[in-house]
Amino acid sequence: MSFDPLTIWSVVLLIGLMLSAVMVLAWTVTPDEPALLYWAAFCAILVTGIAGIMARGVIPDFVSISLANALVLLGYGLIWVGLRVFDRRRPRLGYTLIAPALWIVLCELPLFRDHIASRIVLGSSFMVVLVLLAFVQLWRGWVAPSKVRPVAAALLGISITMSLLRIPFAGSFVEGDSLRLMSDPRYLWMGLLAISLLILVGFTLVMLVRERTEQTYRTAAQRDPLTGLLNRRGFHAEAVPLCRRGGALALMLLDLDRFKQVNDRFGHAAGDRVLMAFGEALMLDMPGTGILARIGGEEFAVLLPGLRMPAARLAAERIQRNFAEGLERLPTPGLPIHCTVSIGLASGELTPCHTDTHAEAALHQMLKRADAALYRAKSAGRDRIEIVVLRAEDFRA
Template sequence: MALDVPTLMVVSVFVTLIVGLLFLFSWNQGRRTRALAILGAAHLLGAVGSALLCARGLIADWISIGVANALVLAAYGLIWSATRSFDGRPARTGATLAGAALWCGACLVPAFYGSMTARVVLASGLAGAYCALAARETWRGRAERLPSRGPAAALLASEGALYGVRIPLALAFPVGMGTQPAPTPMLALLCFLAILYTVAVAFLFVALGKERLELEQRRAADTDALTGVANRRALQSWAAAQFRRGEATLLLLDLDHFKRINDTWGHGVGDAVLVGFCTAARALLPQDGILGRLGGEEFACLLPGTDRARARQVAEAIRRSTALMRPAALPGFAVTVSIGAATGRDFDALMRRADRALYRAKDLGRDRVVWAEEEAAGPATRRGARIKVGSV
């Protein structure tokens, strides 16, 4: 089946235009992902450039060659800028427009402007470089686990590779002098691939925007609104996954006399204490540890594994850092934390043991760490389950 080049070029213009409008529509729904707006502008700019390319022979050559390709290269620069924006990296306006500027400068040289081969080599090299940079930027953010990120990076990389293949082909089969391209099967194939890439890029980056929004919503549902640490549901889910793999150490933490802080200094200071405590505690946790708020001034920390020495170090570090929370603006202010700890792999039993150890720490004067095994060696005058077992 023969592919008609002029028809494919016109179709490419309309597809690019529609994709640009789709990006702008998706961005306008929430205006959260600025990258979608940049991609929309890029595709609209690309559609204008492609339309001018289609009009070659009907309009002045300096417009259909010089201006048209400059707009297309600027569009690729914006696509690269959009991938940077998607992951919160700053835009580089100069680098974004450098390809278009270089193209315009080269077109001022008569020998270059008159050589179809030279123009194909430069345009392909610049477009391919922008695609490669966009693929790199997309892949750099892979720590944020979005399902469409890998395919998007691969798509951009393959588009860059396709432009790279055009360069040796143009050099091996030079087109010669002139301004009007011949409608070869290769040109038809490139037009067809351009349409496919445009649609695929639209699908993947709109998907990326939705995946990030869903991820943020899941995080919000699993995060305590005040302190930013895990809430009960998230902590329980994480614990269930961990206990399927093996044992862990559970630390139950309770800020001592927290009601007195609220009554004396006000709830604003009390909230600041909770936030400050969580900030300090999280900084002391190993990478595989998790801190969660059970409610009020009660927290739980899960440390995978059975390394008692490491868990003791973490618990003592949290206790000491809490005792250092003495702002100069509040003379007489003091806050301490009592910690009960236990190691095992049965979650309900672990909660009970750690809770008893926490009560023992309070009975012994607070501001200390008590392990379940140590608690079992001595009497505890106050026992019970303040924290409902299995409801973490």
């Protein structure tokens, strides 16, 4: 059973409409991702333009040539707009009208009005520019680890290559005053390639949204909603790879002194404000490589790579000072809140670990020693910093 090119391009139209419907359906599930609507419009407008091109000879030439191809270019532009919206940037829809408007104007010139090959070169050039814009936006927005973006970039690269290849072979696509792509069986493969590329691009764009949704849920599961710091699970997930790399490490376990009295005297709302103030105190003057977490009710942990004594102690002292200053600015009715922090500080030089198991064991030893130091700080009167320096053999204990 064989298919003529016109049948294949009709399948392209059907698939494009189905992809548009799938994206609209996906948007109803994730309405906070409006990029899906732009990509749905890309599919719908693209197939409308292709349908107009296929209807040449049935409808007026101005519609099948100028307007239909302008719609195709508009569809390509919406890929770029959707990627901008996906990366939380302004859509700039007006820019997507430039290429379609230029196409309509230039098609009135004899060079393009009377020569199909010239129009193929012009349209392909516009497509290259539009898809290249989408590729650049995809690359610029790649700020988080992603498995889908490389696939999307590869597909856009293939689309750019296809458009570029049409330019030197534009004359071979023309026979008299007709476009052979829609009638010559030798170009059947181009329709099949268009189907494959459209399906892959459509589902890759949907997968981009799904990937970020999963990342958002994963991040939320590893964050303390009150302070915005990592929770115990998030701390462990980030601390183990850091321990595996080895090097100098400083680990603080911090506990707010007499925090229960704050809740009993001022209420839990005031207690929450104290916890948030302490979270802010941790983030002040803290290096970007540090791992900050709330691992319990009023218990916190800070892991600092590359810090040795006494730099680690100075960091602990800054936390105490920043917290005290933050409490002074905290709006509370009646008497001021008195709350201090006790810190157990462990530091050591880790050798690189070959497995996560060894890294987890090293982290466990640091937590154990820092917890013992914290207990001494609490027992010695609170609002203190107790220090323990680990030796290489301590990590093998």
